[in-house]
Amino acid sequence: MSMEFGNLAAVAAADGVISAAEVLELRRLGWADGTMDPEEAEGLFTANDACTQPTPEWCDFFVEALSNFIVRTVDPKGYVDDEMADELISRIDRDGRVGTMAELELLVQVCEVALNVPEQLKAYVLKQVEDAVLNGEGLTRHGALDPGGINTAECTLLRRLIFAPASDRPAAVSRREAEMLFRIKDHTLYDVNAPEWEKLFVQGVANYLFAFGGNAPLSTVRAAELEAFMGSEGAGIGGFLGKMLTSKPDFSGAFASLLDLGPHAPEGDAEAEEAGQLSPDESAWLTDLLDADEELDPMEKALLAWIxxxxxxVFGVKV
Known part of the structure; x- marks a missing residue:
């Protein structure tokens, strides 16, 4: 780490404010090549801890620099491994909660730019965002959090997370995310909420019940194996494809598993048709949630009307 970067981070945070000019200097001295080392990353966290009046420029730099460090430092690039995930959780969770809006934005951004993240990080981010939406205060990139009701900024935060590439179910909503939407709905049912909250709730739960997506992303280990194979001497993609064109390949060898990137997806039309029907398990899940408070609230009625x-x-009964 350059002494200039370390000193500037300390000076900038000393008065609780990191100005736009100081952010530009941090970019010039500490991130000129777009890369960071672990000491520089820790310096950013330290500066952020001391920053009591974060500016949009500081939040943008903090999120951009650290998400790049977290997602692209360890091979294979684009993935977050278990060690990095545990380190991120430990660094943010030192006091048992996400302490700043910049940290909350960082967690969501990592899920947006990564191809996949470990399960413990998915669960942690989901919990922190739910807590922030229900109890948080302060600015985000898209507005302020409000502990009373669900506002537009909180809808934006939720939508960004549940549809992030490294979320539970890429490009679709998972059961765990749908259950989170139900909990938030129950908690804020009698509050003043943004008009888009009902739409997000209905679309999110309906997406879990009826949407279909592609194959799940490769795990970090699987991606590393494939990257090593593609980069190994004599095993480049050009040579491999050339051999396929001139001979009958034997797929029973050591790299046979590398060619199996996951279960083959069914034909699109068949998958869409299957996804468009409630399974017995999904019907039971929805029934349990709807019956939990013994009466249908307006949000649940809107969901059933959409279905x-x-x-x-009409929830399983043809009309």
Whole structure:
């Protein structure tokens, strides 16, 4: 780490404010080549801890620099391994919670720019975002959090996370995320909420029940194996494809498993048709949630109306 970067981070944080000019200097001295080392990353966290009045420029730099460090430092690039995930959680969770809006934005951004992250990080980010939406205060990139009700900024934060590439279910909503939406709905049912909250709740839960997506992303280990194979001497993709064109390849050898990138997806039409119907398990799951408070609230009625309108079913009964 350059002494200039370390000193500037300490000076900038001394008065609790990191100005736009100081952020530019941090970019010039500490991140001129777009890369960071672990000491520089720790310096950013230290400066952020001391920053009581974070500016948008500081938040943007903090999130940009550290998400790049977290996602692209360890091979294979684009993935977060277990060690990096544990270190990130430990660094942010020193006091048992996400302490600043910059840290919250960093967690969501990592899920947005990574191809996949470990399970412990997925669960941690989901919990922190839920807590922030229900209890948080302060600015985000898209507005302020409000502990009373669900506002537009909180809808944006939730939407960004549940549809992030490294979320539970890439490009779709997982059961765990749908259950989070139900908990938030129950907690804020009688508050003043943004108009888009009902739409997000209905779309999110319906997406879990009826959407279909592609194959799950490769795990970090699987991606590393494939990257090593592609980069090994004599095993480049050009040579490999050339051999396939001139001979009958034997797929029973050492790299046979590397060619199996996951279960083959069914034909798109068949998958879409299957996804468009509630399975017995999904029906039971939805029934349990709807029956939890013994009456249908307006949000649940809106969800059932959407299901009836889109599928011709009144929750499992053809109409």
């Amino acid at each position: 009836a309108d889109e599928t011709g079913e």
